[in-house]
Amino acid sequence: MLRNILKGETCAGCRICCIYDDSDVWDAPGFTEKEFSKAKDKTEALFSQRDDGLYYLQMEKDSEGIYTCPCLSDKGCTLGEDKPFRCRLWPLYLINTEHGLGIALSPVCPEVWKRKSEDIFEGIRDQIPFLLETAGEDPSLVEKWNPEYRMIALPDEAGVYHYIPDEEGTEIHLHLRDMSVTELQNLYKEEFVFDFPEDELKKLDLMIDLKNQGKYVTYAFFDRGVYVGYALFDINPTGKKIYLFDYLGVTPSLRGKGYATMILDLIRAHFAGKVSLAGEVEDPFMTDDPEIKRDRERLMNFYITNGWQDTGISMFLFDVDYRILYYPSGEAIEPMELVDYYRRHFIDMVGEEEFEGNMRINSITEI
Numbered sequence: 001m002l003r004n005i006l007k008g009e010t011c012a013g014c015r016i017c018c019i020y021d022d023s024d025v026w027d028a029p030g031f032t033e034k035e036f037s038k039a040k041d042k043t044e045a046l047f048s049q050r051d052d053g054l055y056y057l058q059m060e061k062d063s064e065g066i067y068t069c070p071c072l073s074d075k076g077c078t079l080g081e082d083k084p085f086r087c088r089l090w091p092l093y094l095i096n097t098e099h100g101l102g103i104a105l106s107p108v109c110p111e112v113w114k115r116k117s118e119d120i121f122e123g124i125r126d127q128i129p130f131l132l133e134t135a136g137e138d139p140s141l142v143e144k145w146n147p148e149y150r151m152i153a154l155p156d157e158a159g160v161y162h163y164i165p166d167e168e169g170t171e172i173h174l175h176l177r178d179m180s181v182t183e184l185q186n187l188y189k190e191e192f193v194f195d196f197p198e199d200e201l202k203k204l205d206l207m208i209d210l211k212n213q214g215k216y217v218t219y220a221f222f223d224r225g226v227y228v229g230y231a232l233f234d235i236n237p238t239g240k241k242i243y244l245f246d247y248l249g250v251t252p253s254l255r256g257k258g259y260a261t262m263i264l265d266l267i268r269a270h271f272a273g274k275v276s277l278a279g280e281v282e283d284p285f286m287t288d289d290p291e292i293k294r295d296r297e298r299l300m301n302f303y304i305t306n307g308w309q310d311t312g313i314s315m316f317l318f319d320v321d322y323r324i325l326y327y328p329s330g331e332a333i334e335p336m337e338l339v340d341y342y343r344r345h346f347i348d349m350v351g352e353e354e355f356e357g358n359m360r361i362n363s364i365t366e367i
């Protein structure tokens, strides 16, 4: 793939892409079903299939902590023409983005990482149609995003690829935009239903209804064009500019990489001076179970360290005890105004009769 950029001797003297340690063995190539059925007759090495449906070569760690691909010989890859697509493409990856398939670069290759994105792009430009066609035939060839990658090229609205300047492609840069109804439907099926217990999950039809009425804000967040998470808000029906934080999530493959904090920072900047935010977390003070208490405290502290304030309001809503948090980025709000807001909000959602039996204020503590 990178013949125009890399000399054979450079790779022969390096071989990093076929040798791993504990930090990058997860990046060893996966073989699609078709690739596996060709490769298994060319090697005695054993494969195992993982949850992602791909087949991986089994590798043993040597005494120095190194894993070497069993298909690597002194003369190179013993699979020859039957080496998997991922090895042909390496150190590049195809990544799903909001614009279409993006082309990203792994920082593990010391040689290509030194090159300018513009030069890498020129080196592979004529092969892009082949890459798109191959990935179109087998979507399992598309890789999951890693914030350490550099985005090299993205398509424009007409599908024409352009390189991304080095810094822009390397640095994490989040932007947000409103989701379409179709995107909301897809996310609900693919993420929300797994991210939240059933009793905490709003019905999809209700979300769409509120969104169509302009009462529900649905933001998706992207890093260099790659979808990373979502945040959904109810709009206050009392007239004050308060949005109620309904759900926040980071897509499963990108959790633990700091995106939740970055999403909160971006929300803060986006609403600064315009809208105050309120949201509820399960109340850590309303359980005697030490494990549940610890989990609830962890979540509440995550918000507090990101600038949110504890209002001191504890509410029982539809069988769950919640603590109300507040982010003062717009108009100031009194605790009782928030209580009124929640009241109106739920009456609006489920009707007065159902609401009255399902909400009570546990306490309003002076903080």
Ligand code: SF4
Residues within 6 Å of the ligand: 006, 010, 011, 012, 014, 015, 016, 017, 018, 090, 091, 108, 109, 110, 111, 112
């Ligand atoms: S890591 Fe880069 S330079 Fe090294 S062998 Fe692989 S492609 Fe070649």
Ligand code: SF4
Residues within 6 Å of the ligand: 017, 018, 029, 069, 070, 071, 072, 073, 076, 077, 078, 079, 083, 084, 087
């Ligand atoms: S299959 Fe071949 S190219 Fe791929 S990692 Fe193993 S030796 Fe290297």
